[in-house]
Amino acid sequence: MNDLRELYQEVILDHSRQPRNFREESAASRKAEGYNPLCGDRVTVFLKLDGDVVKEATFQGSGCAISTASASLMTEALKGKTLDEARAIFHKFHDLITGGQSDSDLGPALGKLEAFSGVNQYPARAKCATLAWHTVNAALENAKAPVTTE
Ligand code: ZN
Secondary structure (H helix, E strand, O other), X not given: OHHHHHHHHHHHHHHHHOOOOXXXXXXXXXXXXXXXXXOOEEEXXXXXXXXXXXXXXXXXXXXXXXXXHHHHHHXXXXXXXXXXXXXXXXXXXXXXXXXXXXXXXXXXXXXHHHHHHHHHHOHHHHHXXXXXXXXXXXXXXXXXXXXXXX
């Protein structure tokens, strides 16, 4: 279990230090901003959709290691997914973070997103880990108001 925890920590550190897809997508068809006042995390998510497939997912912003790593891993996870698949991943990830019971054999595989499984022991951190996801949700719903975790 300790080895797994170390591996998870490495994934989060890696993505917080070198976030993937950290840029503005000028051809984005969807965009939303999120803010977590509890921690001060800010994120802007850009999505380029082709029909109901996520062609590009990028983000910008500044925040703590957890929020940055979460946004980075999220953009990787979303690329190439349909909107239904994206929503399914979000629900499963949300369950993981909030400690809700979720049958790990059901639904989409979370892959590297499992690295955040330790976060459910730190409720304040859950908002950091889910900020980018709530923001993507808003982008998909085409919400106009900025997202806040409060
Ligand atoms: Zn944070």
